[in-house]
Amino acid sequence: MTIESWLQAAIADAERRGLPELKPILEALARSTRALRAADFNDDASGRQSADGRTR
Amino acid sequence: MMTIEQFGRRLRARELTAVRVTEECLRRIEADNPRLNAFITVMADQALRQAREADQELAAGNDRGPLHGVPISIKDLLDIRGVPTTAASRVREGHVASHDAPTIVHLRQAGAVLVGKTNLHEFAFGTTNEDSAFGPARNPHDPTRSPGGSSGGSAASVAAGMALATIGTDTGGSIRIPAAACGIVGLKPSLGEVSIDGVVPLSRTLDHVGPLAQSVTDACLVYHALMGDAGAKPPAPMPIPGLRLAVPRKYFCDLLDGEVRARFEEALERLRTAGAHIDEVEIQHASDIAPVYLHLVMADAAAYHATALETMPEKYTPNVRLRLEMGRYVLGEDYVRALAGRERLRREVDAALSQHDALILPTLPIPAPTIGAATVEIDGVAEPVRNLMLRLTQPFNITGHPAMAMPSGNSADGLPCSVQLVGRSRQTDALIRVALACESPISGSAT
Numbered sequence: 001m002t003i004e005s006w007l008q009a010a011i012a013d014a015e016r017r018g019l020p021e022l023k024p025i026l027e028a029l030a031r032s033t034r035a036l037r038a039a040d041f042n043d044d045a046s047g048r049q050s051a052d053g054r055t056r
Numbered sequence: 057m058m059t060i061e062q063f064g065r066r067l068r069a070r071e072l073t074a075v076r077v078t079e080e081c082l083r084r085i086e087a088d089n090p091r092l093n094a095f096i097t098v099m100a101d102q103a104l105r106q107a108r109e110a111d112q113e114l115a116a117g118n119d120r121g122p123l124h125g126v127p128i129s130i131k132d133l134l135d136i137r138g139v140p141t142t143a144a145s146r147v148r149e150g151h152v153a154s155h156d157a158p159t160i161v162h163l164r165q166a167g168a169v170l171v172g173k174t175n176l177h178e179f180a181f182g183t184t185n186e187d188s189a190f191g192p193a194r195n196p197h198d199p200t201r202s203p204g205g206s207s208g209g210s211a212a213s214v215a216a217g218m219a220l221a222t223i224g225t226d227t228g229g230s231i232r233i234p235a236a237a238c239g240i241v242g243l244k245p246s247l248g249e250v251s252i253d254g255v256v257p258l259s260r261t262l263d264h265v266g267p268l269a270q271s272v273t274d275a276c277l278v279y280h281a282l283m284g285d286a287g288a289k290p291p292a293p294m295p296i297p298g299l300r301l302a303v304p305r306k307y308f309c310d311l312l313d314g315e316v317r318a319r320f321e322e323a324l325e326r327l328r329t330a331g332a333h334i335d336e337v338e339i340q341h342a343s344d345i346a347p348v349y350l351h352l353v354m355a356d357a358a359a360y361h362a363t364a365l366e367t368m369p370e371k372y373t374p375n376v377r378l379r380l381e382m383g384r385y386v387l388g389e390d391y392v393r394a395l396a397g398r399e400r401l402r403r404e405v406d407a408a409l410s411q412h413d414a415l416i417l418p419t420l421p422i423p424a425p426t427i428g429a430a431t432v433e434i435d436g437v438a439e440p441v442r443n444l445m446l447r448l449t450q451p452f453n454i455t456g457h458p459a460m461a462m463p464s465g466n467s468a469d470g471l472p473c474s475v476q477l478v479g480r481s482r483q484t485d486a487l488i489r490v491a492l493a494c495e496s497p498i499s500g501s502a503t
Contacts, residue, residue, distance in 0.1 A: 001387065006385075006387065010385045013385075014381070014385075019378075019381060021378060022378060022381055022382065025378055025379070025381075025382045026382060026385060029350070029354070029382055029385065029386070032346065032347045032350050032351070033347070033351070033386075033387075033390050035343075035344065035346075035347045036344070036347035036348065036351060036390055036393050036394060036397065037390070037393060039341065039344045039347070039393070039397055041341065041344075041396050041397050041399075041400040042393050042396060043396065
Protein backbone atom coordinates (compact mmCIF):
# COMPACT_ATOMS: atom_id res chain seq x y z
CA MET A 1 0.00 0.00 0.00
CA THR A 2 1.42 3.38 -0.94
CA ILE A 3 1.55 6.07 1.70
CA GLU A 4 -0.81 8.22 -0.35
CA SER A 5 -3.48 5.53 -0.65
CA TRP A 6 -3.01 4.55 3.01
CA LEU A 7 -3.43 8.18 4.10
CA GLN A 8 -6.61 8.63 2.04
CA ALA A 9 -8.08 5.45 3.48
CA ALA A 10 -7.07 6.35 7.03
CA ILE A 11 -8.58 9.84 6.85
CA ALA A 12 -11.80 8.46 5.36
CA ASP A 13 -11.99 5.84 8.11
CA ALA A 14 -11.35 8.43 10.84
CA GLU A 15 -14.11 10.67 9.45
CA ARG A 16 -16.49 7.71 9.25
CA ARG A 17 -15.74 7.02 12.92
CA GLY A 18 -16.49 10.60 13.88
CA LEU A 19 -12.84 11.60 14.40
CA PRO A 20 -12.13 14.27 11.75
CA GLU A 21 -9.61 15.90 14.13
CA LEU A 22 -7.33 12.92 13.44
CA LYS A 23 -6.59 14.23 9.93
CA PRO A 24 -3.58 16.48 10.80
CA ILE A 25 -2.18 13.77 13.08
CA LEU A 26 -2.49 11.16 10.35
CA GLU A 27 -0.78 13.54 7.92
CA ALA A 28 2.08 13.86 10.42
CA LEU A 29 2.23 10.07 10.71
CA ALA A 30 2.36 9.84 6.91
CA ARG A 31 5.38 12.17 6.82
CA SER A 32 7.07 10.03 9.45
CA THR A 33 6.24 6.82 7.56
CA ARG A 34 7.68 8.33 4.37
CA ALA A 35 10.94 8.98 6.21
CA LEU A 36 10.95 5.48 7.70
CA ARG A 37 10.42 3.81 4.31
CA ALA A 38 13.18 5.93 2.74
CA ALA A 39 15.77 4.79 5.31
CA ASP A 40 18.60 2.66 3.94
CA PHE A 41 18.21 -0.06 6.57
CA ASN A 42 15.08 -1.45 4.95
CA ASP A 43 15.15 -4.86 3.29
CA ASP A 44 14.43 -5.19 -0.43
CA ALA A 45 13.38 -8.47 -2.06
CA SER A 46 15.28 -7.56 -5.21
CA GLY A 47 18.54 -7.91 -3.28
CA ARG A 48 19.48 -4.30 -4.05
CA GLN A 49 22.35 -3.16 -1.85
CA SER A 50 22.01 -0.43 0.72
CA ALA A 51 24.39 2.50 1.06
CA ASP A 52 26.53 0.58 3.55
CA GLY A 53 27.02 -2.31 1.14
CA ARG A 54 24.67 -4.74 2.84
CA THR A 55 22.24 -6.76 0.76
CA ARG A 56 18.78 -5.44 1.36
CA MET B 57 15.88 17.57 51.98
CA MET B 58 18.65 15.14 52.89
CA THR B 59 19.82 12.40 50.54
CA ILE B 60 19.22 8.71 51.22
CA GLU B 61 22.89 8.38 52.06
CA GLN B 62 22.70 11.19 54.65
CA PHE B 63 19.43 9.80 56.03
CA GLY B 64 21.00 6.37 56.49
CA ARG B 65 23.98 7.73 58.40
CA ARG B 66 21.80 9.80 60.73
CA LEU B 67 19.26 6.99 61.18
CA ARG B 68 21.95 4.58 62.30
CA ALA B 69 23.54 7.24 64.52
CA ARG B 70 20.12 7.55 66.21
CA GLU B 71 19.97 11.25 65.26
CA LEU B 72 16.57 10.80 63.64
CA THR B 73 13.94 8.16 63.04
CA ALA B 74 12.10 6.86 59.99
CA VAL B 75 8.87 8.09 61.59
CA ARG B 76 10.20 11.62 61.98
CA VAL B 77 11.38 11.89 58.38
CA THR B 78 8.21 10.27 57.04
CA GLU B 79 6.14 12.75 59.04
CA GLU B 80 8.19 15.58 57.54
CA CYS B 81 7.52 14.25 54.00
CA LEU B 82 3.79 13.96 54.76
CA ARG B 83 3.78 17.48 56.18
CA ARG B 84 5.34 18.80 52.96
CA ILE B 85 2.82 16.86 50.88
CA GLU B 86 -0.02 18.40 52.87
CA ALA B 87 1.45 21.87 52.54
CA ASP B 88 2.61 21.83 48.91
CA ASN B 89 0.54 19.25 47.05
CA PRO B 90 -2.37 21.66 46.51
CA ARG B 91 0.11 23.88 44.62
CA LEU B 92 2.17 21.20 42.82
CA ASN B 93 -0.39 18.39 42.33
CA ALA B 94 2.41 15.84 42.53
CA PHE B 95 0.41 13.11 44.28
CA ILE B 96 -2.75 11.31 43.20
CA THR B 97 -2.94 9.08 46.30
CA VAL B 98 -1.26 9.84 49.62
CA MET B 99 -0.72 6.70 51.74
CA ALA B 100 -0.17 8.46 55.07
CA ASP B 101 -1.45 5.76 57.45
CA GLN B 102 0.35 2.93 55.69
CA ALA B 103 3.55 4.99 55.42
CA LEU B 104 3.56 5.82 59.12
CA ARG B 105 2.94 2.17 59.98
CA GLN B 106 5.84 1.08 57.74
CA ALA B 107 8.06 3.78 59.27
CA ARG B 108 7.24 2.62 62.82
CA GLU B 109 8.03 -0.97 61.85
CA ALA B 110 11.31 0.16 60.28
CA ASP B 111 12.33 1.94 63.48
CA GLN B 112 11.34 -1.05 65.62
CA GLU B 113 13.26 -3.45 63.38
CA LEU B 114 16.38 -1.32 63.47
CA ALA B 115 16.17 -1.02 67.26
CA ALA B 116 15.97 -4.84 67.37
CA GLY B 117 19.12 -5.11 65.25
CA ASN B 118 17.47 -5.98 61.95
CA ASP B 119 18.94 -3.62 59.35
CA ARG B 120 17.53 -4.19 55.86
CA GLY B 121 20.16 -2.01 54.17
CA PRO B 122 20.41 1.46 52.61
CA LEU B 123 16.66 1.86 51.93
CA HIS B 124 15.62 0.90 55.47
CA GLY B 125 13.02 3.46 56.57
CA VAL B 126 13.45 5.66 53.46
CA PRO B 127 10.26 7.50 52.33
CA ILE B 128 9.76 6.83 48.60
CA SER B 129 6.98 7.85 46.22
CA ILE B 130 5.73 5.63 43.40
CA LYS B 131 4.49 6.67 39.95
CA ASP B 132 0.81 5.77 39.74
CA LEU B 133 1.51 3.32 36.96
CA LEU B 134 2.90 0.60 39.27
CA ASP B 135 0.65 -1.76 41.21
CA ILE B 136 0.61 -1.50 45.00
CA ARG B 137 -1.66 -4.11 46.53
CA GLY B 138 -4.95 -2.66 47.81
CA VAL B 139 -4.38 0.74 46.19
CA PRO B 140 -5.82 2.01 42.86
CA THR B 141 -3.45 2.19 39.91
CA THR B 142 -5.05 5.11 38.10
CA ALA B 143 -2.46 5.73 35.35
CA ALA B 144 -3.86 9.29 35.70
CA SER B 145 -6.87 8.21 33.65
CA ARG B 146 -10.61 7.91 34.15
CA VAL B 147 -10.35 4.74 32.07
CA ARG B 148 -8.99 3.06 35.22
CA GLU B 149 -11.86 4.16 37.51
CA GLY B 150 -12.64 1.48 40.06
CA HIS B 151 -9.35 -0.36 39.69
CA VAL B 152 -7.64 -1.61 42.83
CA ALA B 153 -4.42 -3.61 42.49
CA SER B 154 -4.63 -7.17 43.79
CA HIS B 155 -0.85 -7.64 43.97
CA ASP B 156 2.31 -5.66 44.40
CA ALA B 157 4.44 -5.26 41.28
CA PRO B 158 7.71 -7.21 41.74
CA THR B 159 9.57 -3.92 42.06
CA ILE B 160 7.27 -2.92 44.93
CA VAL B 161 7.87 -6.30 46.59
CA HIS B 162 11.60 -5.60 46.37
CA LEU B 163 11.20 -2.10 47.82
CA ARG B 164 9.20 -3.48 50.75
CA GLN B 165 11.87 -6.13 51.35
CA ALA B 166 14.45 -3.32 51.35
CA GLY B 167 12.49 -1.58 54.12
CA ALA B 168 11.32 1.40 52.03
CA VAL B 169 8.36 3.45 53.25
CA LEU B 170 5.82 4.06 50.47
CA VAL B 171 4.37 7.55 50.97
CA GLY B 172 2.02 7.61 48.01
CA LYS B 173 1.40 7.43 44.28
CA THR B 174 2.36 10.27 42.00
CA ASN B 175 0.74 12.11 39.12
CA LEU B 176 1.76 11.46 35.52
CA HIS B 177 0.82 12.18 31.95
CA GLU B 178 -2.20 9.98 31.28
CA PHE B 179 -1.03 6.39 30.66
CA ALA B 180 2.54 7.78 30.51
CA PHE B 181 1.78 8.93 26.98
CA GLY B 182 3.26 12.43 27.03
CA THR B 183 6.21 14.53 28.12
CA THR B 184 4.60 17.43 30.00
CA ASN B 185 2.20 15.90 32.56
CA GLU B 186 -0.52 18.27 31.26
CA ASP B 187 -2.95 15.57 30.17
CA SER B 188 -3.93 13.92 33.44
CA ALA B 189 -7.40 13.13 34.76
CA PHE B 190 -6.18 14.71 38.01
CA GLY B 191 -4.91 17.93 36.44
CA PRO B 192 -1.32 18.85 35.62
CA ALA B 193 1.53 18.35 38.04
CA ARG B 194 3.64 21.48 38.41
CA ASN B 195 7.36 22.20 38.61
CA PRO B 196 8.61 23.12 42.11
CA HIS B 197 11.16 25.52 40.54
CA ASP B 198 8.32 27.47 38.89
CA PRO B 199 4.74 26.22 39.20
CA THR B 200 3.79 27.86 35.88
CA ARG B 201 6.17 25.35 34.26
CA SER B 202 5.81 21.67 33.49
CA PRO B 203 7.76 19.26 35.71
CA GLY B 204 8.35 17.19 32.56
CA GLY B 205 6.77 13.85 31.96
CA SER B 206 5.53 11.43 32.00
CA SER B 207 6.85 10.87 35.57
CA GLY B 208 6.27 14.55 36.37
CA GLY B 209 4.61 14.11 39.76
CA SER B 210 7.41 11.74 40.76
CA ALA B 211 10.15 14.25 39.95
CA ALA B 212 8.23 17.08 41.58
CA SER B 213 7.78 15.01 44.75
CA VAL B 214 11.54 14.59 45.18
CA ALA B 215 12.47 18.13 44.13
CA ALA B 216 9.94 19.48 46.66
CA GLY B 217 11.12 17.24 49.53
CA MET B 218 7.94 15.15 49.66
CA ALA B 219 9.99 11.94 49.32
CA LEU B 220 13.69 11.11 49.37
CA ALA B 221 13.44 9.25 46.06
CA THR B 222 10.80 8.02 43.64
CA ILE B 223 10.12 5.31 41.11
CA GLY B 224 9.32 6.23 37.51
CA THR B 225 8.95 4.59 34.16
CA ASP B 226 10.68 5.56 30.93
CA THR B 227 9.44 4.66 27.44
CA GLY B 228 10.83 7.67 25.54
CA GLY B 229 12.45 9.61 28.36
CA SER B 230 9.81 9.66 31.10
CA ILE B 231 12.36 9.28 33.90
CA ARG B 232 15.13 11.45 32.42
CA ILE B 233 12.93 14.28 31.08
CA PRO B 234 11.27 15.10 34.43
CA ALA B 235 14.55 14.56 36.28
CA ALA B 236 16.08 17.17 33.96
CA ALA B 237 13.14 19.57 34.26
CA CYS B 238 13.16 19.36 38.07
CA GLY B 239 16.93 19.35 38.64
CA ILE B 240 17.41 15.84 40.02
CA VAL B 241 19.06 12.57 38.91
CA GLY B 242 17.13 10.04 36.81
CA LEU B 243 18.36 6.59 35.82
CA LYS B 244 16.94 4.53 32.98
CA PRO B 245 18.61 1.14 33.42
CA SER B 246 19.39 -1.20 30.53
CA LEU B 247 16.35 -2.61 28.79
CA GLY B 248 15.00 -5.67 30.62
CA GLU B 249 17.07 -5.29 33.80
CA VAL B 250 14.27 -4.11 36.08
CA SER B 251 10.94 -5.94 35.94
CA ILE B 252 8.04 -4.20 34.18
CA ASP B 253 5.50 -6.73 35.51
CA GLY B 254 2.69 -5.07 37.45
CA VAL B 255 3.25 -1.83 35.54
CA VAL B 256 0.59 -0.43 33.18
CA PRO B 257 2.40 -0.61 29.85
CA LEU B 258 2.85 2.09 27.26
CA SER B 259 5.07 0.02 24.96
CA ARG B 260 6.36 -3.32 26.21
CA THR B 261 9.06 -2.99 23.52
CA LEU B 262 10.44 0.21 25.04
CA ASP B 263 9.25 0.42 28.68
CA HIS B 264 11.77 0.67 31.52
CA VAL B 265 11.37 1.13 35.31
CA GLY B 266 13.95 3.09 37.29
CA PRO B 267 14.70 5.60 40.05
CA LEU B 268 14.70 9.38 40.30
CA ALA B 269 16.72 10.68 43.21
CA GLN B 270 18.80 13.53 44.56
CA SER B 271 22.22 12.08 43.75
CA VAL B 272 23.88 9.39 41.66
CA THR B 273 24.59 7.38 44.82
CA ASP B 274 20.92 7.49 45.80
CA ALA B 275 19.83 6.46 42.31
CA CYS B 276 22.27 3.54 42.49
CA LEU B 277 20.90 2.39 45.86
CA VAL B 278 17.29 2.47 44.64
CA TYR B 279 18.19 0.82 41.32
CA HIS B 280 19.75 -2.13 43.13
CA ALA B 281 16.80 -2.38 45.52
CA LEU B 282 14.39 -2.48 42.55
CA MET B 283 16.23 -5.56 41.32
CA GLY B 284 16.04 -7.24 44.73
CA ASP B 285 19.62 -6.45 45.73
CA ALA B 286 18.84 -4.19 48.68
CA GLY B 287 22.18 -4.59 50.41
CA ALA B 288 24.30 -3.51 47.45
CA LYS B 289 26.83 -0.75 48.12
CA PRO B 290 27.49 1.90 45.46
CA PRO B 291 30.49 1.01 43.30
CA ALA B 292 33.67 3.08 43.43
CA PRO B 293 33.72 6.05 41.04
CA MET B 294 35.78 5.51 37.91
CA PRO B 295 38.90 7.69 38.04
CA ILE B 296 38.36 10.77 35.86
CA PRO B 297 41.91 10.85 34.47
CA GLY B 298 41.73 8.35 31.65
CA LEU B 299 37.93 8.45 31.43
CA ARG B 300 36.89 8.35 27.78
CA LEU B 301 33.71 10.21 26.92
CA ALA B 302 32.22 10.86 23.49
CA VAL B 303 29.89 13.65 22.36
CA PRO B 304 27.55 12.71 19.48
CA ARG B 305 27.27 16.29 18.19
CA LYS B 306 25.45 15.72 14.91
CA TYR B 307 21.68 15.61 15.57
CA PHE B 308 22.13 15.53 19.37
CA CYS B 309 23.56 19.07 19.61
CA ASP B 310 21.86 20.55 16.54
CA LEU B 311 18.77 21.88 18.26
CA LEU B 312 19.49 23.27 21.74
CA ASP B 313 18.32 26.25 23.75
CA GLY B 314 21.24 28.67 24.19
CA GLU B 315 21.46 28.24 27.95
CA VAL B 316 21.21 24.45 27.79
CA ARG B 317 24.05 24.51 25.25
CA ALA B 318 26.13 26.83 27.46
CA ARG B 319 25.68 24.64 30.57
CA PHE B 320 26.58 21.55 28.51
CA GLU B 321 29.78 23.08 27.11
CA GLU B 322 30.74 24.32 30.59
CA ALA B 323 30.28 20.79 31.96
CA LEU B 324 32.49 19.39 29.19
CA GLU B 325 35.17 21.94 29.98
CA ARG B 326 35.12 21.05 33.67
CA LEU B 327 35.42 17.37 32.79
CA ARG B 328 38.38 18.08 30.49
CA THR B 329 40.03 20.12 33.24
CA ALA B 330 39.54 17.20 35.63
CA GLY B 331 41.35 14.91 33.19
CA ALA B 332 38.62 13.27 31.12
CA HIS B 333 39.34 12.61 27.46
CA ILE B 334 36.44 13.81 25.30
CA ASP B 335 36.02 12.79 21.66
CA GLU B 336 33.26 13.28 19.14
CA VAL B 337 31.35 10.41 17.53
CA GLU B 338 28.53 10.14 15.01
CA ILE B 339 25.38 8.04 15.14
CA GLN B 340 24.90 7.70 11.40
CA HIS B 341 21.16 7.00 11.42
CA ALA B 342 20.28 9.53 14.13
CA SER B 343 17.92 11.33 11.76
CA ASP B 344 15.81 8.14 11.63
CA ILE B 345 15.30 8.07 15.41
CA ALA B 346 11.94 9.87 15.48
CA PRO B 347 10.24 7.77 12.77
CA VAL B 348 11.54 4.53 14.29
CA TYR B 349 10.34 5.51 17.76
CA LEU B 350 6.97 6.77 16.57
CA HIS B 351 6.06 3.57 14.73
CA LEU B 352 7.08 1.35 17.63
CA VAL B 353 5.45 3.26 20.47
CA MET B 354 2.26 4.17 18.63
CA ALA B 355 1.51 0.65 17.49
CA ASP B 356 2.38 -0.90 20.86
CA ALA B 357 0.22 1.61 22.74
CA ALA B 358 -2.69 1.22 20.32
CA ALA B 359 -2.68 -2.55 20.77
CA TYR B 360 -2.97 -2.20 24.55
CA HIS B 361 -5.70 0.46 24.38
CA ALA B 362 -7.78 -0.80 21.44
CA THR B 363 -10.62 -2.25 23.52
CA ALA B 364 -10.91 0.74 25.84
CA LEU B 365 -10.80 3.11 22.87
CA GLU B 366 -13.84 1.32 21.46
CA THR B 367 -15.81 0.99 24.69
CA MET B 368 -15.01 4.16 26.70
CA PRO B 369 -13.31 6.70 24.43
CA GLU B 370 -14.79 9.64 26.32
CA LYS B 371 -12.81 8.67 29.42
CA TYR B 372 -9.46 9.53 27.83
CA THR B 373 -8.15 13.09 27.82
CA PRO B 374 -8.61 14.40 24.25
CA ASN B 375 -4.93 14.65 23.26
CA VAL B 376 -4.02 11.21 24.54
CA ARG B 377 -7.06 9.66 22.89
CA LEU B 378 -6.11 11.13 19.51
CA ARG B 379 -2.51 9.93 19.71
CA LEU B 380 -3.68 6.44 20.68
CA GLU B 381 -6.12 6.45 17.79
CA MET B 382 -3.29 7.42 15.45
CA GLY B 383 -1.42 4.30 16.49
CA ARG B 384 -4.24 2.12 15.23
CA TYR B 385 -3.39 3.14 11.68
CA VAL B 386 0.28 2.04 11.74
CA LEU B 387 0.74 -0.75 9.19
CA GLY B 388 2.43 -4.00 10.14
CA GLU B 389 5.05 -3.59 7.41
CA ASP B 390 6.05 -0.21 8.84
CA TYR B 391 6.31 -1.63 12.36
CA VAL B 392 8.74 -4.22 10.98
CA ARG B 393 10.73 -1.46 9.28
CA ALA B 394 10.93 0.32 12.64
CA LEU B 395 12.27 -2.87 14.23
CA ALA B 396 14.97 -3.00 11.55
CA GLY B 397 15.82 0.62 12.27
CA ARG B 398 16.00 -0.17 15.95
CA GLU B 399 18.57 -2.88 15.33
CA ARG B 400 20.65 -0.56 13.14
CA LEU B 401 20.60 2.20 15.77
CA ARG B 402 21.52 -0.29 18.49
CA ARG B 403 24.60 -1.36 16.53
CA GLU B 404 25.61 2.23 15.88
CA VAL B 405 25.38 3.19 19.56
CA ASP B 406 27.31 0.01 20.46
CA ALA B 407 30.00 1.05 17.97
CA ALA B 408 30.14 4.60 19.35
CA LEU B 409 30.70 3.14 22.82
CA SER B 410 33.26 0.54 21.78
CA GLN B 411 36.17 2.90 22.46
CA HIS B 412 34.47 5.04 25.12
CA ASP B 413 33.18 4.62 28.65
CA ALA B 414 30.05 6.69 27.98
CA LEU B 415 28.36 9.06 25.57
CA ILE B 416 27.70 12.52 26.96
CA LEU B 417 24.97 14.82 25.66
CA PRO B 418 22.25 17.13 26.98
CA THR B 419 19.12 15.45 28.40
CA LEU B 420 16.51 18.05 27.44
CA PRO B 421 17.10 20.56 24.63
CA ILE B 422 15.15 23.19 26.57
CA PRO B 423 14.51 24.14 30.20
CA ALA B 424 11.08 23.16 31.56
CA PRO B 425 8.43 24.60 29.21
CA THR B 426 5.50 26.71 30.35
CA ILE B 427 2.38 24.63 30.99
CA GLY B 428 0.16 24.83 27.93
CA ALA B 429 2.92 25.77 25.48
CA ALA B 430 2.61 23.85 22.20
CA THR B 431 5.86 25.22 20.78
CA VAL B 432 9.13 26.69 22.07
CA GLU B 433 11.41 28.96 20.04
CA ILE B 434 14.97 27.89 19.38
CA ASP B 435 17.08 30.27 17.28
CA GLY B 436 13.91 32.07 16.26
CA VAL B 437 12.13 28.94 15.02
CA ALA B 438 9.03 27.58 16.78
CA GLU B 439 9.59 23.90 17.56
CA PRO B 440 6.89 21.50 18.86
CA VAL B 441 7.40 20.93 22.60
CA ARG B 442 6.70 17.17 22.49
CA ASN B 443 9.21 16.51 19.70
CA LEU B 444 11.86 18.60 21.45
CA MET B 445 11.39 16.94 24.82
CA LEU B 446 11.71 13.42 23.40
CA ARG B 447 14.52 14.21 20.97
CA LEU B 448 17.55 13.32 23.11
CA THR B 449 16.14 10.60 25.33
CA GLN B 450 14.05 8.38 23.02
CA PRO B 451 17.13 7.08 21.12
CA PHE B 452 18.18 5.07 24.15
CA ASN B 453 14.76 3.56 24.68
CA ILE B 454 15.00 2.35 21.11
CA THR B 455 18.48 0.91 21.64
CA GLY B 456 18.04 -0.16 25.28
CA HIS B 457 21.34 1.35 26.50
CA PRO B 458 21.40 2.57 30.13
CA ALA B 459 21.21 6.35 30.47
CA MET B 460 21.34 8.78 33.36
CA ALA B 461 20.20 12.41 33.59
CA MET B 462 22.22 14.63 35.94
CA PRO B 463 21.83 18.31 36.92
CA SER B 464 24.25 20.66 35.15
CA GLY B 465 23.38 24.04 36.63
CA ASN B 466 20.52 26.45 36.01
CA SER B 467 19.39 28.87 33.35
CA ALA B 468 19.31 32.60 34.09
CA ASP B 469 15.65 32.10 35.06
CA GLY B 470 16.67 29.53 37.68
CA LEU B 471 15.41 26.57 35.68
CA PRO B 472 17.48 23.37 35.82
CA CYS B 473 19.57 22.15 32.89
CA SER B 474 20.73 18.55 32.61
CA VAL B 475 23.42 16.39 31.05
CA GLN B 476 22.86 12.78 30.05
CA LEU B 477 25.40 9.95 30.22
CA VAL B 478 24.78 6.81 28.16
CA GLY B 479 26.59 3.57 28.98
CA ARG B 480 27.27 0.31 27.25
CA SER B 481 24.43 -2.12 26.81
CA ARG B 482 23.65 -4.14 29.95
CA GLN B 483 26.41 -2.36 31.88
CA THR B 484 24.37 -0.09 34.11
CA ASP B 485 26.80 -0.47 37.02
CA ALA B 486 29.67 0.66 34.81
CA LEU B 487 27.57 3.69 33.81
CA ILE B 488 26.97 4.41 37.50
CA ARG B 489 30.75 4.35 38.11
CA VAL B 490 31.19 6.92 35.33
CA ALA B 491 28.32 9.03 36.67
CA LEU B 492 29.72 8.99 40.22
CA ALA B 493 32.99 10.36 38.86
CA CYS B 494 31.31 12.99 36.67
CA GLU B 495 28.62 14.18 39.10
CA SER B 496 30.54 17.11 40.57
CA PRO B 497 32.16 18.33 37.33
CA ILE B 498 28.82 18.15 35.53
CA SER B 499 26.92 19.98 38.26
CA GLY B 500 29.66 22.53 38.76
CA SER B 501 29.60 21.98 42.50
CA ALA B 502 32.79 21.67 44.52
CA THR B 503 34.05 18.12 44.99
